[in-house]
Amino acid sequence: MIVMRLSTKGRYGVKAMLDLAIHTSEGHIALKNIAERQEISEHYLEQLIATLRKAGLVKSIRGAQGGYTLAQDPSQTTVGEILRALEGSLAPVDCVVEDEPFECTNATQCVTKKIWEKVRDSINDVVDSITLQDLIDDYKKMNNNDGYMYYI
Amino acid sequence: MIVMRLSTKGRYGVKAMLDLAIHTSEGHIALKNIAERQEISEHYLEQLIATLRKAGLVKSIRGAQGGYTLAQDPSQTTVGEILRALEGSLAPVDCVVEDEPFECTNATQCVTKKIWEKVRDSINDVVDSITLQDLIDDYKKMNNNDGYMYYI
DNA sequence: CTAATTCCTACCTGATCACTTGGTTTTCAA
DNA sequence: TTGAAAACCAAGTGATCAGGTAGGAATTAG
Numbered sequence A, B: 001m002i003v004m005r006l007s008t009k010g011r012y013g014v015k016a017m018l019d020l021a022i023h024t025s026e027g028h029i030a031l032k033n034i035a036e037r038q039e040i041s042e043h044y045l046e047q048l049i050a051t052l053r054k055a056g057l058v059k060s061i062r063g064a065q066g067g068y069t070l071a072q073d074p075s076q077t078t079v080g081e082i083l084r085a086l087e088g089s090l091a092p093v094d095c096v097v098e099d100e101p102f103e104c105t106n107a108t109q110c111v112t113k114k115i116w117e118k119v120r121d122s123i124n125d126v127v128d129s130i131t132l133q134d135l136i137d138d139y140k141k142m143n144n145n146d147g148y149m150y151y152i
Numbered sequence C: 001c002t003a004a005t006t007c008c009t010a011c012c013t014g015a016t017c018a019c020t021t022g023g024t025t026t027t028c029a030a
Numbered sequence D: 001t002t003g004a005a006a007a008c009c010a011a012g013t014g015a016t017c018a019g020g021t022a023g024g025a026a027t028t029a030g
Helices: A008-022 A031-038 A042-054 A079-087 A107-128 A132-143 B008-022 B031-038 B042-054 B079-087 B107-128 B132-143
Strands: A058-061 A067-070 B058-061 B067-070
Touching: A008 A031, A008 A042, A008 A067, A008 A079, A008 A132, A008 B107, A031 A042, A031 A067, A042 A058, A042 A079, A079 A107, A107 B008, A107 B107, A107 B132, A132 B107, B008 B031, B008 B042, B008 B067, B008 B079, B008 B132, B031 B042, B031 B067, B042 B058, B042 B079, B079 B107
Parallel strands: none
Antiparallel strands: A058 A067, B058 B067
């Protein structure tokens, strides 16, 4: 049983963005290619990337030979931005969602609120500290510079 | 939209444990009283406290005038123990659940795995650093020593 | 033109959360 | 001894939602 988990939206979103980042030299990439490489339903990924586009994280080119590219340099996009675009707030409970304070009605609830704020902040700190460039660097290290893809 | 959220199990569990801790001088406390004070369905709370009992975090006394008490000193029980007893692993994705490594089948997935490990560890660090005694101290501060209960 | 591709809206389906229902068993107090 | 209070137990339920499908319209390179 896992409860405090990300949905596939966030996970697929990060995978798709990393895929785009890795294949950035190939120009714009068709959704179909990303979906195949990352083993994600193409139609489902379409919905996710639409959200990423509206959030300004990717750019699209329509029509034949169209596709997607990152909207900015990989060092400028954090995992946190991707996750929050797709998942909304990463707060563990409603009462500590940023910008939308949910009113507490109970004293012990207010005591526990401090816990959830700390959890929320630590999650955001972690994901905001990791950029797509960091992931590319890790990916290249795993690739070990010999052309063989290690599936560790 | 919040996705990485705790279920009510974890939140209710912490509230119930704090309620027990605050009323510890009254001896064992009936579930009914906790449920009323914390505004939780009594039968639902019953299921949660059964889990806490099996985890060794509370003790029960059956029969009339029975009830529950903390199994150990409030300074010895962390929020993390309560949450993991009720919610299971706090890992954000399956592949980084402690003790149950879920096999990655994809190179980019393995790169992202490092993200989820960091998130998991930071969540656990936060909740393991907070004991019930810390919550009691916060509660007493809020109470402001004048007997009036502030609902901040 | 046509094939490839993005974009858009709606629908579906199985799982799960947050309970509820309806008991049985144990123990205290009168 | 008996009634009530309480813990304990197992199964069902209704609404919501994650994770897709389905079906097409709009756009553009060749």
